[in-house]
Amino acid sequence: MTALKPILNHIDNIPSNAGKFKPEKSSVYYIHHRLRFQTSSPKSLLWWIVFLSLILMLFFLSPTSTTAPLRRFRTTTSPSSALSKWKTEIELSAKPRSRRGHTVLVTGAVGFVGAHASVALKRRGDGVVGLDNFNRYYDVALKNSRKSELLDRAGVFVVKGDINDDVLLRELFGLVHFTHVLHLAAQAGVRYAMVNPNSYIKSNIDGFVNLLEVVKSTIAPPAIVWASSSSVYGLNSKVPFSEKDRTDQPASLYAATKKAGEAIAHAYNHIHGLSITGLRFFTVYGPWGRPDMAYFFFTKDILNRKQISIFEGANHGTVARDFTYIDDVVKGCLSAIDSAKKSVGRNGRKKKGEAQFRIINLGNTSPVSVHKLVMTLEKLLKVKAKKKVVLMPRNGDVPLTHADISLARMELGYKPTVDLEMGLKKFVQWYLEYYDARKKSSW
Numbered sequence: 504m505t506a507l508k509p510i511l512n513h514i515d516n517i518p519s520n521a522g523k524f525k526p527e528k529s530s531v532y533y534i535h536h537r538l539r540f541q542t543s544s545p546k547s548l549l550w551w552i553v554f555l556s557l558i559l560m561l562f563f564l565s566p567t568s569t570t571a572p573l574r575r576f577r578t579t580t581s582p583s584s585a586l587s588k589w590k591t592e593i594e595l596s597a598k599p600r601s602r603r604g605h606t607v608l609v610t611g612a613v614g615f616v617g618a619h620a621s622v623a624l625k626r627r628g629d630g631v632v633g634l635d636n637f638n639r640y641y642d643v644a645l646k647n648s649r650k651s652e653l654l655d656r657a658g659v660f661v662v663k664g665d666i667n668d669d670v671l672l673r674e675l676f677g678l679v680h681f682t683h684v685l686h687l688a689a690q691a692g693v694r695y696a697m698v699n700p701n702s703y704i705k706s707n708i709d710g711f712v713n714l715l716e717v718v719k720s721t722i723a724p725p726a727i728v729w730a731s732s733s734s735v736y737g738l739n740s741k742v743p744f745s746e747k748d749r750t751d752q753p754a755s756l757y758a759a760t761k762k763a764g765e766a767i768a769h770a771y772n773h774i775h776g777l778s779i780t781g782l783r784f785f786t787v788y789g790p791w792g793r794p795d796m797a798y799f800f801f802t803k804d805i806l807n808r809k810q811i812s813i814f815e816g817a818n819h820g821t822v823a824r825d826f827t828y829i830d831d832v833v834k835g836c837l838s839a840i841d842s843a844k845k846s847v848g849r850n851g852r853k854k855k856g857e858a859q860f861r862i863i864n865l866g867n868t869s870p871v872s873v874h875k876l877v878m879t880l881e882k883l884l885k886v887k888a889k890k891k892v893v894l895m896p897r898n899g900d901v902p903l904t905h906a907d908i909s910l911a912r913m914e915l916g917y918k919p920t921v922d923l924e925m926g927l928k929k930f931v932q933w934y935l936e937y938y939d940a941r942k943k944s945s946w
């Protein structure tokens with residue numbers, strides 16, 4: 504294993520900036536030197552064959568390997584024909600129906616908002632390519648279902664890959680001239696940051712920077728629209744939350760990484776002339792939603808007669824969220840794409856003028872308490888919940904979110920139309936159908 508170390512280190516240490524990649528002289532020399540030195544006896548020759556096969560196996564199976572585009576083609580067909588099929592599918596999916604249509608790369612395409620937004624873009628005639636790493640933060644079967652039942656049906660091709668894989672990103676941007684990137688790939692969830700803090704840094708900071716690095720060095724960089732979060736308002740107590748309010752008191756690491764994302768976006772806008780719009784989503788919910796969110800697991804637990812915890816603030820203070828229905832958020836994303844101005848920098852060179860930079864709230868602007876959320880679910884599910892009221896733990900949550908959406912109205916013509924009762928009705932209908940069908944198919 505010590506002999507493997509230099510090579511494994513080399514694979515793990517691929518720099519995030521493509522173009523800077525050079526094989527490390529020392530490790531190549533080391534292997535070469537050891538090979539020459541040790542192949543003198545037949546026994547050591549055998550060991551070296553085993554050793555080299557091991558390395559090759561590790562190299563091709565490693566999830567972060569730079570051979571990502573090639574690894575996809577361990578199929579029955581030859582690698583080159585599978586590669587050209589992959590490229591053709593991407594090009595086909597990227598093609599807008601009309602000359603005025605956009606060509607959008609959607610990161611996090613099998614995620615909740617990503618899947619809905621990709622389908623909406625494709626349906627109205629834009630070209631769409633999805634990118635997603637299908638990670639295991641929550642049920643991968645649900646992600647696969649979003650792919651097969653929503654994206655495949657709409658004709659959106661999804662590349663399986665990570666935003667940290669700059670080789671793959673460069674390949675995609677080399678293949679397709681994207682006019683826009685809808686960047687939704689992220690580590691979501693406020694409370695999970697207590698369990699796995701590094702995943703937030705890896706996706707929301709490293710991944711975002713990697714994407715921006717690749718985008719900024721393309722010949723004609725696309726405009727970027729990306730998902731920030733209402734959580735950046737943190738301990739801000741002035742309501743409703745306006746984009747002008749302070750956002751320097753995050754209550755979770757998740758919020759801190761989203762706030763950092765906004766600062767990073769500003770730097771790339773300022774230096775490289777990238778057109779960037781950050782959308783602060785407010786507790787988005789609806790069909791095909793995220794199982795880690797309260798409305799989703801409350802539904803599951805209520806149906807399973809399992810106790811649920813309802814958070815309340817100090818002195819029995821109400822905890823409430825500005826729950827925003829998925830269709831309203833998707834409309835906001837599409838308007839943000841349509842109203843985005845072009846980036847002004849190119850080829851990584853400095854900008855020639857000011858590029859557009861926006862941060863916009865996408866909320867519902869009518870907060871509802873968690874108690875009311877549960878009562879609505881009880882009514883829709885026709886099951887009484889086993890409730891336990893507990894003091895909101897200090898692990899990322901804030902007592903209240905409430906969006907001021909006047910900027911969204913002005914910039915995007917945004918107008919949310921679905922209230923929590925109507926939205927939950929649609930969610931519950933989907934939930935029962937989806938899990939019922941799965942139960943039946945497993946019988």
Ligand SMILES: O=C(O)[C@H]1O[C@H](OP(=O)(O)OP(=O)(O)OC[C@H]2O[C@@H](n3ccc(=O)[nH]c3=O)[C@H](O)[C@@H]2O)[C@H](O)[C@@H](O)[C@@H]1O
Nearest residue numbers: 691692732733734784785786796797798812813814873900
């Ligand atoms: O809008 C946002 O910025 C964020 O919205 C959600 O975060 P959150 O609003 O905390 O949504 P949930 O985790 O679904 O919680 C909803 C409400 O239920 C409460 N809750 C949660 C869990 C629980 O066991 N009991 C409970 O009362 C929370 O305090 C909160 O008020 C998402 O999970 C984040 O990814 C997103 O960025």
